[in-house]
Amino acid sequence: MKETQPRLEIGMLLYPGLTLLDLIGPQTVFSWFSNIHLVWKTTDLIFTDTGIGIQPTSTFETCPRDLDVVFAPGGFGQQAIMDDPEVLAFLADRGSRARYVTSVCSGSLLLGAAGLLKGYKATSHWSAREALRMFEAEPVDARVVVDRNRITGGGVTAGIDFGLVLLAKLRGNEAAKLTQLAMEYDPDPPFDAGSPKSAGPAIVEQAMAVMAAEMGKLAR
């Protein structure tokens, strides 16, 4: 695979309490074809929702103005920045010019809060999907939703599928396939419990309780 096109410029929002796998799934998919900018207010270490510290590479000021992709991950920390004017201004500004405006998991609520999903179909983590209506987006129960240049993924691990769908659009099916092979993405879940329907109501209730407790811990 000869890389004859310029590298993609991808701006990925960081924030305290993000779910790291929301970010690292698509970041890994894009990495061979992209300059990836991990963006926050400062370049101080960010602590994610399970306590892992990662290093931003850009600030809202230094991130390139014109991006191929602007991306928002989800996570328990998402709620705390839903009315943060700096975050929303960054997303609205880069989103107004980016080729693709994207998210995984509850990151779509951040896009919504920035006014970027009004009149668009979108998805989110299953537990957060209906909240998209607050931003005049139309929730869709699907792993990856493409509506014009808005591409949103479902919860956490959906970021891998999302990334491959978007990479295929940007660099072609061959690039996406070789990336899928390199990542050995030939999934084989040991249980059939990855959606509320397959998991059933008892497991859904337990998951909601654990997620609420985890969110509570982060708030302390």
Place this chain on the structure above:
Amino acid sequence: MKETQPRLEIGMLLYPGLTLLDLIGPQTVFSWFSNIHLVWKTTDLIFTDTGIGIQPTSTFETCPRDLDVVFAPGGFGQQAIMDDPEVLAFLADRGSRARYVTSVCSGSLLLGAAGLLKGYKATSHWSAREALRMFEAEPVDARVVVDRNRITGGGVTAGIDFGLVLLAKLRGNEAAKLTQLAMEYDPDPPFDAGSPKSAGPAIVEQAMAVMAAEMGKLAR
């Protein structure tokens, strides 16, 4: 889900040039039930194979002596530490007492170099699997290989399947299912190209070339 058992103690090796998704897949799976120790020689920031900086939480000295799980991720940086006496001594020591000795991707070669896979069936990234024979391990073409208390996963994304298999052993199927649901792990790859067989020889050749180039970049 009431957490009535003590949290699992999980030691996950970090090193420069590791593949971050190898680590973050299982780390996310384990996170609700575990104290996770990200271990390296120092607690200075580690730069992974795509340049993302993450923060160790423990050193080889401060990591708990008795672990439920010792884990080695893979990545282009694996080769550079294959004869590092500190790394191998850490893995051999913790591995001698851990309930489970585990890896994802080319991390199994590190376990092998530490003498932990002699006489065991194991797997690795598809491109590295045959190299397990150097350490008297028996390579198996499977996504997750369980041989007594050695559990090894295939390449990169196999870490999610690996994590769920191991969590089910440690905390039961219910815990694994609610984690799978919370992570919305209901995969839907856009292509059938996640294994050498499904991708076909042309894509395999391209992937090998890109991986070699990426490894070369890291060495510079």
